[in-house]
Amino acid sequence: MHALRALAAEVNPEHVEVARPGDRAVSWGWGPKKMSEAYAYALPYKSHVNLGFYRGADLPDPRGRLKGTGKAMRHLSIQHADEISDAAVRDLLVAARDERRRALGLAD
Numbered sequence: 001m002h003a004l005r006a007l008a009a010e011v012n013p014e015h016v017e018v019a020r021p022g023d024r025a026v027s028w029g030w031g032p033k034k035m036s037e038a039y040a041y042a043l044p045y046k047s048h049v050n051l052g053f054y055r056g057a058d059l060p061d062p063r064g065r066l067k068g069t070g071k072a073m074r075h076l077s078i079q080h081a082d083e084i085s086d087a088a089v090r091d092l093l094v095a096a097r098d099e100r101r102r103a104l105g106l107a108d
Contacts, residue, residue: 001026001042001044001049003081003084004042004049004051004078004084005017005026005042007084007089007090007093008028008040008042008093011090011093011094011097012028012093012097014030015028015029015030015097016028016029016030016031016032016037016038018032018034018038020034020041023041023043024043024044025041025042025043025044025052026041026042027040027041027042028040028041029100030100030101030104030106031104034054035054036104037100037104038054038100039053039054039055039096039097039099039100040052040053040054040093040096040097041053041054043075047079048077048078048079049077049078050075050076050077050078051075051076051077051078051089051092051093052073052074052075053066053073053074053075053092053096054072054073054096054100055072055073055096055099055100055103056068056072056073056074056075056092056096057070057071057072057073057074058072058099059074059092059095059096059099060091060095061074061092063088065088065089065092066092076089076092
């Protein structure tokens with residue numbers, strides 16, 4: 001979880017982090033609103049952490065890492081901290097960040 005938080009801060013130093021105790025998750029985005037301003041979340045479990053994307057169905061996923069069948073949300077499971085250094089994880093966070101930035105009219 002700590003490594004994911006560090007990566008989120010590295011990818012977007014301006015991010016807004018919101019702990020969501022009712023959801024047992026923490027989300028990152030351009031503001032505190034979960035479904036409109038946030039782009040990613042981390043949800044810890046006993047043996048892994050899910051890194052989820054609120055609009056993951058629209059993200060490029062050339063390595064097929066994303067799981068889920070919902071209309072918008074997708075996630076990937078992180079079993080070990082060293083998986084976070086995989087370029088695909090970073091690429092997904094960057095793509096999610098950029099998608100939300102454009103959708104909110106924050107892009108240059």
